[in-house]
Amino acid sequence: MKTKEELLKLYNLELDELLSISAEYVKDKVEFCSLINARNGKCSQNCKYCAQSSHYCTNIESYPLVSVDEVRKAALDAKSHKASRFAIVTSGKTPDEGRDFQIELDMIKEINKIDGLQSCASIGILNEEQARQLAEAGLKRFHHNINTSESYYPEVCTTHSWRERYNTCKLVKKYGMELCCGVILGMGESVEQRVEMAMELAEIQPDSIPINILMPIPETPFENYHDKIDEENVLRTLAVFKIANPNAILRFCGGRMRLSEENQRKALKTCVEGIMVGNYLTTIGKAPEEDIKTVNELGKEILCATKL
Numbered sequence: 001m002k003t004k005e006e007l008l009k010l011y012n013l014e015l016d017e018l019l020s021i022s023a024e025y026v027k028d029k030v031e032f033c034s035l036i037n038a039r040n041g042k043c044s045q046n047c048k049y050c051a052q053s054s055h056y057c058t059n060i061e062s063y064p065l066v067s068v069d070e071v072r073k074a075a076l077d078a079k080s081h082k083a084s085r086f087a088i089v090t091s092g093k094t095p096d097e098g099r100d101f102q103i104e105l106d107m108i109k110e111i112n113k114i115d116g117l118q119s120c121a122s123i124g125i126l127n128e129e130q131a132r133q134l135a136e137a138g139l140k141r142f143h144h145n146i147n148t149s150e151s152y153y154p155e156v157c158t159t160h161s162w163r164e165r166y167n168t169c170k171l172v173k174k175y176g177m178e179l180c181c182g183v184i185l186g187m188g189e190s191v192e193q194r195v196e197m198a199m200e201l202a203e204i205q206p207d208s209i210p211i212n213i214l215m216p217i218p219e220t221p222f223e224n225y226h227d228k229i230d231e232e233n234v235l236r237t238l239a240v241f242k243i244a245n246p247n248a249i250l251r252f253c254g255g256r257m258r259l260s261e262e263n264q265r266k267a268l269k270t271c272v273e274g275i276m277v278g279n280y281l282t283t284i285g286k287a288p289e290e291d292i293k294t295v296n297e298l299g300k301e302i303l304c305a306t307k308l
Contacts, residue, residue, distance in 0.1 A: 001199065001244070002199075002243070004196070004199060007195045008192065008195055010239075010240055010243060011191060011194075011195060015232060019235065019239050021239070021243060022239035023270040025246040025271075026269070028299070028300050029300060029303045030268065030274065030275060030301070031084060031085070031249055031251070031274040031275075031302075031303040032085075032274070032288075032291070032302055033078075033085035033087065033251070033276055034083040034085075034087070034276065034277050034278050034288075035086065035087040035088070035089050035120075036066070036070070036074040036075070036086075036088055037089055038065055038066050038071060038090050038104075038107070039063070039090035039091050040052060040060065041054075041060055041061065041063070042054050042092075043092050043093070044093055044159065045092075045159045046157060046159045047147075047156060047157045048155075048187075049184060049216075049220060051220065056219050056220050057219050058218065058219045058220060059219070064100075065100040065103055068103065068106050068107050071107045071110060074086070075110075075111050075114055075117055076114065078117070078278070079116060079117050081277055081278070081288035081292070082288070082304075083277055084117065084118060084304055085118045085119075085140070086119065086120060087143060088104060088107050088108070088111075088120075088122070088123065089121075089123070090123045093125055094125050094126070095123045095124055095130055096130075101130065101133075104121065104123055105134070108121060108134070108139050109137055112140075116304065118141065119138065120139070120140065120142070120180065121134065121139055121142055122142070122143035122144065125144075125164050125165065125168050126142075126144075126168045126171050126172070131168075131174065131175045131177075135175040135177055140178060141177060141207065142172040142178070142179060143179075143180035143181070144165060144168050144169055144172065145183060145210065145212075146166065146183060146201070147165070147183055147184050148162075148183060148184065148187055148193065148197065149189060149193040149196035150162040150163070151193060151196060152188075152190075152193045155187075156187055166200075169181050173205075178207040179204070179205075180207065180209075180210060181201065181208075181210075182206070182208075182211055182251070183197050183209075183210075183211065184214055184254075185212065185213050185229050186213050186214035186225060186228040186229035186234075186255075187222060187228065188222075188228050189228075191233070194233075194237045195240060197241075198237075198240050198241045198244040198245065199244060201241065201244070202245050205247075205248075206245075206248055207248060208248060208251055208274060209241060209251060210253040210276065211237075211241070211250055211251060211252060212253045213254070214229075214255060215255045231258070231259050231260065234258075234267075235263060235266065235267060238270075238271040238272060239271050241271070242270075249273045250271055250273060250274065251273070251274030251276060252268075252272050252275045253276040265294065268294070268295070268298055269298060275291050275295075277291050
């Protein structure tokens, strides 16, 4: 693992030189995934970026857990747009917050019935029994972000700790599931803290690292955080993340539309190997057809589930 000093030195290279280094680790295949926002709003946690927190009056639509049939229909639609992974995502600190865990297990089993699609879930902080049951249900990959560095986390959320998130990541790996664990950039963190994130992820060793760029939501504490990171520093961060985590797939997720089309393509050439296609939880993404066209124009292959 590279030291903090080494990664900071890389971060501050000329941008083209830095991207040429990260490009050495990038394959010519891109993995598509998609999700369904299966339970929205009324979350007990006070994450300062989040429209779903009950601590803020963001006026989003809240709804209870959707049906297993709705999940299946959304999963089939995702597959038709070349997604090889499909995730159920729910609001709340833990799976038990909505008392829906057993239904969520049924959703996972339903996704697993679809040929060519692998199941993912993002349902909160886990205890050991929940991790065991998810593994027994056949969950392929669990998603749980660290969101930011441990040193900056108290500035983002105080109703749970960074360490609780870290412990969930360890449980996921203990029970043999793949791990998707990433961050949200642009929440006021320093360059040094971005490097700390890269190192913390290298220690956790996720299979996939989703990269979100903050989309400030009105009525949240971060509603005016539009200028906390610029496009160049997003690219620098992506490159350092890839260098520090050469075996993980960096994945474009929420907020990538803050990057110009040119810089999105530059990232896909030099450090990003995955895309969350379609819309996200409470923000808008790209049409899947646009991503398919971009990947084809870059001369890259869209990875099928049978090749995972």
